[in-house]
Amino acid sequence: MRSASDSRITGLTPAERRSERLGGGARKRPPLTITSLIDVIFLLLLFFMLATTFSRYQRMDIASSASGATTAAAAPPPLVRVAPGPAIDIDGEPVAADALGNAFARLKVDGATSVLILPRRAATVEDLVTVLAAARAAPLTARLLRRPGTGDPAPATEPSGGSR
Numbered sequence: 001m002r003s004a005s006d007s008r009i010t011g012l013t014p015a016e017r018r019s020e021r022l023g024g025g026a027r028k029r030p031p032l033t034i035t036s037l038i039d040v041i042f043l044l045l046l047f048f049m050l051a052t053t054f055s056r057y058q059r060m061d062i063a064s065s066a067s068g069a070t071t072a073a074a075a076p077p078p079l080v081r082v083a084p085g086p087a088i089d090i091d092g093e094p095v096a097a098d099a100l101g102n103a104f105a106r107l108k109v110d111g112a113t114s115v116l117i118l119p120r121r122a123a124t125v126e127d128l129v130t131v132l133a134a135a136r137a138a139p140l141t142a143r144l145l146r147r148p149g150t151g152d153p154a155p156a157t158e159p160s161g162g163s164r
Contacts, residue, residue, distance in 0.1 A: 076116075077143065078107055080135075083120040086127035090115075097130055104138035114141035 081089050088095050095103045107115065115135055119128050135142040 075111075077114045078112055079116045079118060080131060081118045081120065082123045082127050082131050084122045084124060084127060086123070086130050088127075088131060100131065100134040101137055104134050104140055108138050108140060112140060114143055116143050116145055118145045 078091050086097050088097060088100060090103055090107070104115070117128070117131055117135075132142050
């Protein structure tokens with residue numbers, strides 16, 4: 001004679017029968033509450049809002065070498081090479097980074113209105129920004145030289161138009 005518990009077990013796999021006999025049965029998961037998850041998300045949101053820096057970035061205008069044409073009568077603008085360090089030279093003459101403002105001021109007095117900036121491949125953005133900020137303070141228009149069709153800096157040769 002079969003008991004009520006045996007009739008309940010008949011359609012189960014052997015593992016399920018063993019579980020029923022031992023009184024385990026199917027485990028019920030507790031309901032998923034998302035209240036604590038929402039609390040954690042709001043805490044993270046609050047943390048990132050407070051940890052964000054509120055520095056104001058300034059816009060720096062840069063004219064590319066192709067965007068403006070110089071007149072034929074005007075002298076070509078000085079070439080400023082920027083290498084890591086920053087190792088800066090203006091028309092082949094080395095200039096220290098702290099003396100760059102004075103060098104640009106002399107160029108402005110000599111009648112220059114813009115400078116051509118040629119970054120080397122290894123030059124960092126910080127090196128380039130140092131030169132751009134000094135040119136902006138002079139005030140000189142900075143024209144960034146690049147290889148046509150790529151985003152890479154131009155080769156480290158003198159621009160066409162003769163030597164200086």
